[in-house]
Amino acid sequence: xxDFAWVTSPDLVPTVRKFRHxxxxxxxxxxxxxxxxxxxxxxLTQPQHDNMIDRYFDATFKALRYYGEWYGEYPYDAxxxxxxxxxxxxxxxxxxxxxxxxxxxxxxxxxSSPEGVTVHECGHQWWYGLIGNNEFEEAWLDEGxxxxxxxxxxxxxxxxxxxxxYFFGGSGGGAYVGIPYVFDEIDQSSLGPGNGELRRxxxxxxxxxxxxxxxxxxxxxxxxxxxxxLVTLERYLGEEMMYRVMRTYHHRYRFKHPTTxxxxxxxxxxxxxxxxxxxxxxxxxxxxxxxxxxxINNRRIPTPTGIFSSNGKESEPAPATKTYECEVVVKRExxxxxxxxxxxxxxxxxxxxxxxxxxxxxxxxxxxxDSPVSYAIxxxxxxxxxxxxxxxxxxxxxxxxxxxxxARKYASKWMFWVQNxxxxxxx
Amino acid sequence: xxxxxxxxxxxxxASRTKRMILFAWFANVLIALVLAVPALKQLDGxxxxxxxxxxxxxxxxxxxxxxxxxxxxxxxHTRALDYTIFGYAPFINHLEMQMNGxxxxxxxxxxxxxxVRWELNAGPTSLLFFLSLLYVVVNTxxxxxxxxxxxxxxxxxxxxxxxxGARYFGKFFRLALLALLVYFIFFSVVLDWVNNxxxxxxxxxxxxxxxxxxxxxxxxxxxxxxxxxxxxxDYARIRMVVDDRTSALASTAAGARFAVPxxxxxxxxxxxxxxxxxxxxxxYAILEKWIxxxxxxxxxxxxxxxxxxxxxxxxxxxxxxxxxxxxYRTVSQQEHLKSVSVVPSTT
Numbered sequence: 001x002x003d004f005a006w007v008t009s010p011d012l013v014p015t016v017r018k019f020r021h022x023x024x025x026x027x028x029x030x031x032x033x034x035x036x037x038x039x040x041x042x043x044l045t046q047p048q049h050d051n052m053i054d055r056y057f058d059a060t061f062k063a064l065r066y067y068g069e070w071y072g073e074y075p076y077d078a079x080x081x082x083x084x085x086x087x088x089x090x091x092x093x094x095x096x097x098x099x100x101x102x103x104x105x106x107x108x109x110x111x112s113s114p115e116g117v118t119v120h121e122c123g124h125q126w127w128y129g130l131i132g133n134n135e136f137e138e139a140w141l142d143e144g145x146x147x148x149x150x151x152x153x154x155x156x157x158x159x160x161x162x163x164x165x166y167f168f169g170g171s172g173g174g175a176y177v178g179i180p181y182v183f184d185e186i187d188q189s190s191l192g193p194g195n196g197e198l199r200r201x202x203x204x205x206x207x208x209x210x211x212x213x214x215x216x217x218x219x220x221x222x223x224x225x226x227x228x229x230l231v232t233l234e235r236y237l238g239e240e241m242m243y244r245v246m247r248t249y250h251h252r253y254r255f256k257h258p259t260t261x262x263x264x265x266x267x268x269x270x271x272x273x274x275x276x277x278x279x280x281x282x283x284x285x286x287x288x289x290x291x292x293x294x295x296i297n298n299r300r301i302p303t304p305t306g307i308f309s310s311n312g313k314e315s316e317p318a319p320a321t322k323t324y325e326c327e328v329v330v331k332r333e334x335x336x337x338x339x340x341x342x343x344x345x346x347x348x349x350x351x352x353x354x355x356x357x358x359x360x361x362x363x364x365x366x367x368x369x370d371s372p373v374s375y376a377i378x379x380x381x382x383x384x385x386x387x388x389x390x391x392x393x394x395x396x397x398x399x400x401x402x403x404x405x406x407a408r409k410y411a412s413k414w415m416f417w418v419q420n421x422x423x424x425x426x427x
Numbered sequence: 428x429x430x431x432x433x434x435x436x437x438x439x440x441a442s443r444t445k446r447m448i449l450f451a452w453f454a455n456v457l458i459a460l461v462l463a464v465p466a467l468k469q470l471d472g473x474x475x476x477x478x479x480x481x482x483x484x485x486x487x488x489x490x491x492x493x494x495x496x497x498x499x500x501x502x503x504h505t506r507a508l509d510y511t512i513f514g515y516a517p518f519i520n521h522l523e524m525q526m527n528g529x530x531x532x533x534x535x536x537x538x539x540x541x542x543v544r545w546e547l548n549a550g551p552t553s554l555l556f557f558l559s560l561l562y563v564v565v566n567t568x569x570x571x572x573x574x575x576x577x578x579x580x581x582x583x584x585x586x587x588x589x590x591x592g593a594r595y596f597g598k599f600f601r602l603a604l605l606a607l608l609v610y611f612i613f614f615s616v617v618l619d620w621v622n623n624x625x626x627x628x629x630x631x632x633x634x635x636x637x638x639x640x641x642x643x644x645x646x647x648x649x650x651x652x653x654x655x656x657x658x659x660x661d662y663a664r665i666r667m668v669v670d671d672r673t674s675a676l677a678s679t680a681a682g683a684r685f686a687v688p689x690x691x692x693x694x695x696x697x698x699x700x701x702x703x704x705x706x707x708x709x710x711y712a713i714l715e716k717w718i719x720x721x722x723x724x725x726x727x728x729x730x731x732x733x734x735x736x737x738x739x740x741x742x743x744x745x746x747x748x749x750x751x752x753x754x755y756r757t758v759s760q761q762e763h764l765k766s767v768s769v770v771p772s773t774t
Binding site: 085403 | 455456458459460462463466467470471473474475476477478479480481483484486487489490491492493494495496497498505508510511512513514516517518519520521522523524525526530531555558559562563566603606607610622625626630631632633634635636638639642643645646657660720722723726729730733737740744
């Protein structure tokens, strides 16, 4: 136990429930099922958050279950969840066997409050609590690992949450208090606008440095970038191998104080691969990933015409073997490298999957086919979660005069927004 | 003249001015196109050659949106483009901006820097801001046209509408400047004081329900006061036309002298018309949700629906003017007749 905390308030309303997960559930794999010890969950809520009690418990139970199954069992008999008072500046904090959440009474069920903060803060029982890394000098080992884990739990435990915003309110307790509006059309990503943040600020700092040494990028380098790098690692290793890596790392260093090198060593050992290149390009570099499809060129191979002769005798021209010569050029726009997949789809529906080590600045793939290329995508399965710009990852060959219907859809919505804004602004 | 009869007469008058209403709508479309056409070209160039085109047609991808906004940070055409373009969020967003005085405060600050500090502060401004400024001028002209023709006893032609717009433009522009000052004081002094006070009063509260309640009360009060101010300035314009006044200050006082003593009638009429506005928004929101937005013809239908909504909105605006002119003329005539009828006979 390397930290202590206590809470007291005459207003907090206690509710106690038991977390149990011994029997295997229908959606569980037998080889991944681990009976977990019973945990008494003590929830202390603000009086006005009675409508959030079930949501707090649901989120805590899911965190206890999934973190327990993936990494290791929560080893204590009890855990306390504190719903902090407004403006107490104590929300979203973690201590061994106690953490604080934070929500507001008007949070819609489609939004991830209090689920997101509850899972995240409960998750700190593992990353920082049981794995006692140095939070100041290697903040990514707890915050980054926990952000990655939280994202996994959110995706596994719930359907997609929706983006939401509050209107007609004002500042209240460090957050905006108002009437919530849910954007049904937009799923909320728990990793948030990570790639955009990387693009804007990623080059400011190398991730591996002490928390007080960053220039404007503490959040990015402690939370987002390490989380995205672990997502990338998972996609390169595969989910099964990543499960083994993380579980091994957790069990090996449970109740100890591991470092960055300990984790990298565990990855290489368990996976049997040398993944140091990934950490060199992400954790120890401030450079960024960006691969693009630069060009697609479909050239019709001309049919042979004219007079042909063979051995001095007039002959028929040799039949053309293929109709098109197609070129796909993939480019490395960023400064760090990673092996990437390329998917090339032809107009007749056939496809080719290519691989490239991603080292040089560009790579050209040439095909002789009967059907031209329809589109190509670099990193089609989004293994490289840290690619800062997915919009240039694909290119499609369009008919002349093609117009984007999506552009029309959003431009007309924008126009309608402007029309109404003008009317509201006029006085 | 009661509320319903003013309203009915207003509807009748407005229905005679379809061309003018369409003209107002057209002006709105033209100005909006200044932002929309480049945005379309930008989006088209951004999407057409990628497979994201098909993907985000089906559903907006927040990662794509984030990347797009980073790429377009310096673009004046789509800088303000965000999730509030979806569903009925535009109305909520704009109403909030109106209640916060976002445009008024930006305009006030810009003019203050320009004319008092002799600085051109382009920081908070954008193409949207300047187009809004242009629209205020256009709206001033159109309002003069509408009130001018509704104040007449005969049916007016379209050229007369334009002439009235030009005739009253100077007066209404001065009135708009006065209104800007009043609104600026309201938002920058009164409302900011209220918001800061709510923060101060609730800073020791442990529950968000307390500031929430204060903010909701604030919203009701702001809506009430703002609508009252809007109505007073509406009657100020009407009195400028009907009574042939020239002073913006005197007309505003006259507008208040009419609107406030007859509060039940004037505000009742205002609320009735506003209720129709809310109904229009509700109808649009319901229809918009029903339309599938992943293929060509439904999107065309959606665009037409949006423009039908805008035309209906301008129709309602015209009905506002027509009903209020009717209310003023009839009530003031009735009062005049009463005052004449009480003069004792000398024979």
